[in-house]
Amino acid sequence: MKKSEPEKLGAHSRRTFLKTLGTTAVTAVAARTDAVAAELEKVNAEKVIGPGAVPVTLKVNGQKLKLQLEPRVTLLDALRNYSSLTGAKEGCDRAACGACTVLLDGAPIYACQKLAIEAQAHEIITVEGLADGDKLSSVQQAFVDKDALQCGYCTPGFIMSVTALLKHNPHPTADEVKHACAGNLCRCGTHPHILQAVFQAAGVKTTSKTEVLHG
Amino acid sequence: MASWPESPKYISHATTRVDGAPKASGRARYASDIQADGWLYGMILRSKWPAAKITEVNLDKALGIPGIKAAVKARDGEFTVRFYGEEIAAVAGTTKQACLDALRAIEVKAEPQDKFVVNENEARKDDAPQVWAGRPNASPGRPRERGNVDQAFSECAAVIEGFYTTPVQIHNPMETHGNTASWTEEGLTVWASTQGISSVRDGLAGALQLEHSKVRVSTEFMGGGFGSKLGAGVEGVLAARLSQAAKAPVRLMLTRFDNALAVGNRPSSFQKIKMGALADGTLHAFDAENYGTAGIGAGADAGGGGGGADIPMPYLYRVPNTRVKQSAVAVNAGSSRAFRAPGNPPASFGMESAMDDLAVKLAMDPLEFRLKNDPNDVRQREYKIGAEKFGWKEKYRKPGSSPGVVKTGIGCAGAAWPAGGPSRSTQGEAQINPDGSVEFRLGVQDIGTGTKTVIAVVAAEMLGLKPEQITVKVGDTNFPPGPGSGGSTTCASVSPTVYDICTKALQQLQTQTGIADARGENWFAACKKLGVNPLVVHGSWIEGLSTRPAYGVQFAEVEVDTETGLVTVERVVAVHDCGLIIDTLTLESQINGGVIMGMGYALYEERVMDDLSGVMLNPNFETYKLPGIADVPEIEVVLLNMPERGVIGIGEPATVPTAAAIANAVANAIGVRVGSLPITPAKVLAALGKVPKSVAQT
Numbered sequence: 023m024k025k026s027e028p029e030k031l032g033a034h035s036r037r038t039f040l041k042t043l044g045t046t047a048v049t050a051v052a053a054r055t056d057a058v059a060a061e062l063e064k065v066n067a068e069k070v071i072g073p074g075a076v077p078v079t080l081k082v083n084g085q086k087l088k089l090q091l092e093p094r095v096t097l098l099d100a101l102r103n104y105s106s107l108t109g110a111k112e113g114c115d116r117a118a119c120g121a122c123t124v125l126l127d128g129a130p131i132y133a134c135q136k137l138a139i140e141a142q143a144h145e146i147i148t149v150e151g152l153a154d155g156d157k158l159s160s161v162q163q164a165f166v167d168k169d170a171l172q173c174g175y176c177t178p179g180f181i182m183s184v185t186a187l188l189k190h191n192p193h194p195t196a197d198e199v200k201h202a203c204a205g206n207l208c209r210c211g212t213h214p215h216i217l218q219a220v221f222q223a224a225g226v227k228t229t230s231k232t233e234v235l236h237g
Numbered sequence: 238m239a240s241w242p243e244s245p246k247y248i249s250h251a252t253t254r255v256d257g258a259p260k261a262s263g264r265a266r267y268a269s270d271i272q273a274d275g276w277l278y279g280m281i282l283r284s285k286w287p288a289a290k291i292t293e294v295n296l297d298k299a300l301g302i303p304g305i306k307a308a309v310k311a312r313d314g315e316f317t318v319r320f321y322g323e324e325i326a327a328v329a330g331t332t333k334q335a336c337l338d339a340l341r342a343i344e345v346k347a348e349p350q351d352k353f354v355v356n357e358n359e360a361r362k363d364d365a366p367q368v369w370a371g372r373p374n375a376s377p378g379r380p381r382e383r384g385n386v387d388q389a390f391s392e393c394a395a396v397i398e399g400f401y402t403t404p405v406q407i408h409n410p411m412e413t414h415g416n417t418a419s420w421t422e423e424g425l426t427v428w429a430s431t432q433g434i435s436s437v438r439d440g441l442a443g444a445l446q447l448e449h450s451k452v453r454v455s456t457e458f459m460g461g462g463f464g465s466k467l468g469a470g471v472e473g474v475l476a477a478r479l480s481q482a483a484k485a486p487v488r489l490m491l492t493r494f495d496n497a498l499a500v501g502n503r504p505s506s507f508q509k510i511k512m513g514a515l516a517d518g519t520l521h522a523f524d525a526e527n528y529g530t531a532g533i534g535a536g537a538d539a540g541g542g543g544g545g546a547d548i549p550m551p552y553l554y555r556v557p558n559t560r561v562k563q564s565a566v567a568v569n570a571g572s573s574r575a576f577r578a579p580g581n582p583p584a585s586f587g588m589e590s591a592m593d594d595l596a597v598k599l600a601m602d603p604l605e606f607r608l609k610n611d612p613n614d615v616r617q618r619e620y621k622i623g624a625e626k627f628g629w630k631e632k633y634r635k636p637g638s639s640p641g642v643v644k645t646g647i648g649c650a651g652a653a654w655p656a657g658g659p660s661r662s663t664q665g666e667a668q669i670n671p672d673g674s675v676e677f678r679l680g681v682q683d684i685g686t687g688t689k690t691v692i693a694v695v696a697a698e699m700l701g702l703k704p705e706q707i708t709v710k711v712g713d714t715n716f717p718p719g720p721g722s723g724g725s726t727t728c729a730s731v732s733p734t735v736y737d738i739c740t741k742a743l744q745q746l747q748t749q750t751g752i753a754d755a756r757g758e759n760w761f762a763a764c765k766k767l768g769v770n771p772l773v774v775h776g777s778w779i780e781g782l783s784t785r786p787a788y789g790v791q792f793a794e795v796e797v798d799t800e801t802g803l804v805t806v807e808r809v810v811a812v813h814d815c816g817l818i819i820d821t822l823t824l825e826s827q828i829n830g831g832v833i834m835g836m837g838y839a840l841y842e843e844r845v846m847d848d849l850s851g852v853m854l855n856p857n858f859e860t861y862k863l864p865g866i867a868d869v870p871e872i873e874v875v876l877l878n879m880p881e882r883g884v885i886g887i888g889e890p891a892t893v894p895t896a897a898a899i900a901n902a903v904a905n906a907i908g909v910r911v912g913s914l915p916i917t918p919a920k921v922l923a924a925l926g927k928v929p930k931s932v933a934q935t
Binding site: 092094095099102103106107108109110111112113114115116118119121148149150152153158162163165166167169171172173174175176177178181199200201203204206207208209210211212213214215216217230231232233234235236 | 249253254256257258260261262263264265266267269270272278332333334409410411412413458459460461463490492493622626684685686687818821822823825826827829830831832833834857858859863864865866867869871872873874875876877878
């Protein structure tokens, strides 16, 4: 991935944010309700799609995925239930657990909070897109080596968050790792090993503090 | 008598999880990932009333929604629902969206009851609305007494009285409960997110009046259970019935909300403890009354895993004069189920808090007080090892004497897990192929603890192969039967079974091939001599290689900000034993996990019910707080390898003492006891007298 992409991403997110703001906060604050409503109506009139299934093309792991989806179908649903890409998991379906984390143009997002139609024309990478055939990515391999997984249900989400972190920050501090993984929950309590795995993937040697006393 | 190898190559060493790669690559297929041919979504309509008589459920309009292929009622005729979230009906359709529309189209006629009770303190009162008509909410409780408690208190040099409470905790596995069910003329196949494939098969067969041989349950991967996924569940039966009606496979996974409401929790506890010691610090008298709620039931549908409201008291200690009275209180909320070491974390919190409070009164170091009274040799040893590593002597200060606004404190607590032993009926088989490949098949399941890895490690050790040369298949009721993953029994069940299979395989290879020792470098030559047919060897659990119970102690260091009330756990030293260690790496993971779950119990987790509406207010991850990676302290694990004891399970003891150790560390830091879990900032500030006590009420 090109080095400049994170900045580009930032700009993208910002635009999306402002666009969203245009329909909510600005409406209330500026109190120009009528004008905004008229504007929205105009925009919507041009763009009404659905409610029935519409053609949607997603670019996932470098491949085009052509689907027929109701506009209300989320990216997560599209991946898990309209294709065989079940690597991204559904843990909450409301942006709280991070099991569904995928990369959208290199940035980690909750796939449950993105409509599939909105994700068109973006590069989507799921956990299935990281390995090169049977060869796991360095992050995936580190998760295996350090046993940074137990039941494994949250693992794809953590791996995507960590992959995104290391792309733009190859040598993170522990605090930076914690920040990057703050949106991912794990109930088995694998966190200490996740931290070790990230350091291994970043090329930093870690030693286990575990002591085994025999006899 | 069988015995484990003396100088093992893989056993007691670190082996990476054999199914790590499929999990890390996204290839692993969980129950929620199954895409059977022509599968449909399933969803459940749940009661929006905490108590109501359901007089009519009309599914016609739901069945008219485009894409809906089946709809079934949870029960026929009129019926009563007793908690917000109880099942009413279920639908199956071609899309999730169609199902959502269909749930809204189901017409339910109900007579909501305006009287219900969700608070255990209210429910205990004589005039409380009855959750089960004609039955008092609170069981009377039978007091049991040993010695002469009243007289004994008069002999004590120090006596404390405390009230220690623990909340209802929700399991919250990352994968919700659910199944894909496919019911055809040949029978019912279910891909279940379960801890007990056999109990799910038996439960479904019973509920649907099918022969056991007609039900097959498959669980290759599952996303956590912690005790809540031992049975078939209402959702499993509904998925099967939907499949039968729709003539198609149905995947019915619960929503995160459903999961918090209806599929189990850890009962609360309200422990009133009076305890006294003689002048030399010997525990002498104990008088306790405890009640807690298991919701509408007491561990119903827990697949035999327990989960009632009673707890072991006075837990780890032998007090000569003891009186205990316990009561389970029904409320209009989802039933409890077994939850990682049922009864033990609340018992540990109550008793170990009381121990520290009494130590303070006796002006004794709480560690010394434990060493004086703990009757168990293993824990005695663990306390000494842990104290040394933790630096207890150097760190210990009198309660509340830490200077400054942010105060530090330390605490410790002990664990016991009386189960953890084997299921003696465990069986398994191995297929040894002429090309030297070998596959082990056991009807157990891997819930994330590393069962597949344990099987591979033991097999590799016994056959002189590498763990990666062993193919392990579990999670299929067509395999020889094994226990459910509950009670920390799996490791102690499968290890001797694999040992037995391997011993028999080596004997058989010798007989068939004439090669005296087929292990290691002779393996491939021996297998080749099998000719065309593979060798299939059946084995079962044998005596002498496993035992129980496990113990364990933990030490915690915390920082408490006395201005904000925030508690930060800085460090935990966890000293545990589980007999012969099979794999140090996955064992370390389990102990980390136990500590972190215990930290959640100590500081964050609590089901919050609304008294007025009867609704659970935090059935999601935004408002029910689980520990995140930034909350996790430095965890140092010390493992006692005791091969002479054989194999013992560890999943449960690891989570038992954490909350108590943290609570004791908080009390040590601020000099006052917060006797109620979770220890929220509001409760800390209330204990410090900085906010009124009422602010901290939940």
